[in-house]
Amino acid sequence: MDIATIIGIFSGIGLIFFGIALLTSDFNMFWSAPSLAIVLGGSLAATLIAFPLREVTRVFKVIGIVFRKEKDQMRNLIKDIVSVAGSARRGSMELEKVIGNIKHPFLKDGIQLIIDGYNDGDIRDILSTRIDNREARERSEANVLKTMGRFSPAFGMVGTLIGLVVMLYGMGSGGAADEDMAAKLGVGMGAAIVTTFYGSVLANLFFLPMATKIEMRIDKESLEQYMMLEGVLLLYDRKHPLIVRERLNSFLPPRLWIKEDEIG
């Protein structure tokens, strides 16, 4: 579980409830099923028009990612690459013996390409096309969330406009007293504004921050994959393990650099 996401969502919702509770004990005025329907439904409808069905249905899977713990495996991957660098120097045959120790599928595929006898140009082309296309696919999934975050305030406003129009048309219809009209006007406008409130909370507490987290995950995975691509090419060039370590360390902040004694 990603603790930050959990804390963020619960504290965010908690704060809003707390803020309401300080002002009124009547939470009902903030509950409006039609408002929620217009904001959530409208955003979803617009998203369905904007994206292929397949990607919109994947939005729940994508939201799930936000709750999953981030794996920080850069250091372990570098260690894995350095640990097979010695075998790589002795040729493909030796490399084939140790490929079983590699867990990460992308890295394994890359090393397999060396064993299969592809040249370095082909390896770079195959792996970087794979990175680019993985990134494009994931980014287009993240865009579904981002789009919902862009449309939900718009539909919040649409709902508020509907409420305002109905309220304004009703303003003079009843022959009521002044005070009653003020009450009616207040309730009508309050109900109208609740939809804007929904749109704003959904966008700023859910859709937009989640989209940001997913984009950061995508960037991080791309960085890891570029490191692996770099590493595979160093193995292809049969570089000395020391050089491999030095080259790949540059992907880490200095305090996390892998020392010589950390390699098995």
Place this chain on the structure above:
Amino acid sequence: MDIATIIGIFSGIGLIFFGIALLTSDFNMFWSAPSLAIVLGGSLAATLIAFPLREVTRVFKVIGIVFRKEKDQMRNLIKDIVSVAGSARRGSMELEKVIGNIKHPFLKDGIQLIIDGYNDGDIRDILSTRIDNREARERSEANVLKTMGRFSPAFGMVGTLIGLVVMLYGMGSGGAADEDMAAKLGVGMGAAIVTTFYGSVLANLFFLPMATKIEMRIDKESLEQYMMLEGVLLLYDRKHPLIVRERLNSFLPPRLWIKEDEIG
């Protein structure tokens, strides 16, 4: 038919009607021909100024694209390329015999260039110029929709400003009683706001999501064409079908990779 678009449009419109129905039974207050004329007509007028006539008239064709089902032919195209890779190795003469099996016009043209004896630099230049210009033309058509999505809220506001000015000037003109004035004021302002409502719904439920879908289609087609360009160059280089398959598989997500037994 693209089911997502259909569901999106119907559910979006349905939700808005549902939201209105919960508040009032008088749908008339949300119907205003002049408001619609100002928003739709104004956006169209601005778009006519911004784009050549030919492209604006093509907007209906472009909207049609959004309703058409997306073809996901990447896998079939890769299979086609791999299936002729063997012939390509044996020279242009062999390649000419199997070109009839290729359906996609862009791929066919590319293979024809090999047969016609163009070198790889020329082939890359011709095909990538073709991709760039196709993309530029289509993107400029998608921009017509995007521009309408940007102008329609602006003209929604223009319509509301017109309504407000008329209402405000009329405020003190009649020597009516307080209550009547409130009613008049309410109706005037309600009518004014309807134009903003139109502008917002048109932009957020139609123009903007449609523009997004079209842009995604354009990107997808470009990706397919770049894959075909890559494939044609591999055929030119007379690469082994296994290598062709491996190189082109990197355009697919791992779970869709084409296995050896899938090639005829």
Place this chain on the structure above:
Amino acid sequence: MDIATIIGIFSGIGLIFFGIALLTSDFNMFWSAPSLAIVLGGSLAATLIAFPLREVTRVFKVIGIVFRKEKDQMRNLIKDIVSVAGSARRGSMELEKVIGNIKHPFLKDGIQLIIDGYNDGDIRDILSTRIDNREARERSEANVLKTMGRFSPAFGMVGTLIGLVVMLYGMGSGGAADEDMAAKLGVGMGAAIVTTFYGSVLANLFFLPMATKIEMRIDKESLEQYMMLEGVLLLYDRKHPLIVRERLNSFLPPRLWIKEDEIG
């Protein structure tokens, strides 16, 4: 004349008049010379500060471009280049004989460079620098319009703020009856809002769409010039007319491709 621009401007203005006419017969309330002065004058003043005087004075010339008919000469230019490709193969002397048939100054200059004995690197450098600088100059002129489109709503708001402040200060000054005050208040606020209306119409019906059209023209001219640059280099390389045609056709959509029998 560019028909789209004419239709756009007239229908846009017509729709706004029509919208007003439906609500009131008193068009005077939408006419305010000081409002127009603040919006147009303010935007112009800001633009004068932002750009050199020479470019601002050229804004009327630039607006003129929007009304001029777009020339779609890509096909004719390609035909011209292909028609001299045969001569180009036989050397500069032959090329000199046919240069008189070329009308487009940029293409003529490019072919002259071949005749003058420049090498291909020099030709590419000279022509692409010329394209880049032409584009930069024209884009900076289009920016004058775009900037006016960005400033005019801002000055619309400035005018409205002025009107609101005066109205608000005047609210309690007169010892008038309730009803009169409402009338005064309404007229004051209506007059204030007219300035916002002007700013919005000027930006969304004139400046911004015009700037878009000009930018599209600039892009189109650059595309034509890049095609000519490509063509001149093909002539320099003494390529066969068939290859020249194939290479330059990739700048056109397939349905417009130039067939062999179209070349004289």
Place this chain on the structure above:
Amino acid sequence: MDIATIIGIFSGIGLIFFGIALLTSDFNMFWSAPSLAIVLGGSLAATLIAFPLREVTRVFKVIGIVFRKEKDQMRNLIKDIVSVAGSARRGSMELEKVIGNIKHPFLKDGIQLIIDGYNDGDIRDILSTRIDNREARERSEANVLKTMGRFSPAFGMVGTLIGLVVMLYGMGSGGAADEDMAAKLGVGMGAAIVTTFYGSVLANLFFLPMATKIEMRIDKESLEQYMMLEGVLLLYDRKHPLIVRERLNSFLPPRLWIKEDEIG
């Protein structure tokens, strides 16, 4: 003096005064020292947090640039380069004799590098690093103005919010008659709105247009320097003056091209 800037500022301020004068003779309601303090001071405070002190203090120097006349020296610089191209062909010794005729420091430094015996790679590296860093430094100074233009409407709104809160809290405090309260309310709200007015005018009539003009000057200087870099490399290559002129002419619009008889 840059006449456009002067005209722009004076006509802009004049128009606003004129607009106010048409509505009221009491200019006092638009003068509010605290509003000005909040807008100008707040923007300056935010800018101080955002930028190093040294750059903020340079903002006045930067504003001074906007009033200085733009020098259009591209043609003269090209003439200077062409005029020494003959000497450059005869070697560094000849070039050293004419370097005294060159006034522009950047061009002089560039030619000095040839005389000092640097190779073309070094010359390109040194001069283009110099251009990049000059541009980065100047752009960061222009950003101070741009940032003030982005913060001043925000602080205008902050000031208005302060005024509104005070006014709203004061609404029911006095036991005054209805009419008096309306007057009080009007004046309070008017005073609050003045701050937004200040923020908008400062941003749209001063900070933003000035930042634009400075950015255009920076672009222009970079273009001149790139031309000089190009010219120095042509001198290094000992190109014929005719070719130098042709190559550098491509930085000018055709109607300004330098003819052969313009070179002394």
Place this chain on the structure above:
Amino acid sequence: MDIATIIGIFSGIGLIFFGIALLTSDFNMFWSAPSLAIVLGGSLAATLIAFPLREVTRVFKVIGIVFRKEKDQMRNLIKDIVSVAGSARRGSMELEKVIGNIKHPFLKDGIQLIIDGYNDGDIRDILSTRIDNREARERSEANVLKTMGRFSPAFGMVGTLIGLVVMLYGMGSGGAADEDMAAKLGVGMGAAIVTTFYGSVLANLFFLPMATKIEMRIDKESLEQYMMLEGVLLLYDRKHPLIVRERLNSFLPPRLWIKEDEIG
């Protein structure tokens, strides 16, 4: 201490207090713990969802950077590099003797790579990967602040919407007199607006300017590191100290260029 930041924050807060003090002596109306909780807490909650926990906790460290004095060490670094250029010409052995004089860790690491016998391609790869990754890490930390600056006005609006809804629902509930209702309405709306005020001040006086300053620091450090990378490669090429100085001077504005007699 960075004096600009200190002056900026104190003068900004001071001006706002001063602005309030001119209007009212009752500062209490601007103090609202729940408003602050919603704005600060909500922004923090959204940021927690958007970023990994580790980076959000580092936000205080990042804010600390803004208060630390900027070190302008470009000149000293250039002097350091030039001063070892003589030794570098005489080979790695000589370079090893003087490496102790180098303080900056990045520069020291770079020179160590020369001594360790890496070739120039490897050195460029290692150092530029290190620069890119350092920049990406720091930029992602700066983004935490930027995101808070983007979310805090949104949560300011959310808080205001909550306050407005409660106020509007309460409008007609009490059977109070007109005047009392106006008072209640005023206070309710005033309290609601305070949250928007908090959001705006937090964003425009703290989060956004701080994010800008941090980004400028990051750019500056990258420039220094690129200069060092350039310098290390010049040392690797065993260039003459004069050339090293000339090349690295181009990273400085002309008035700061290092003269020959400044090198020990």
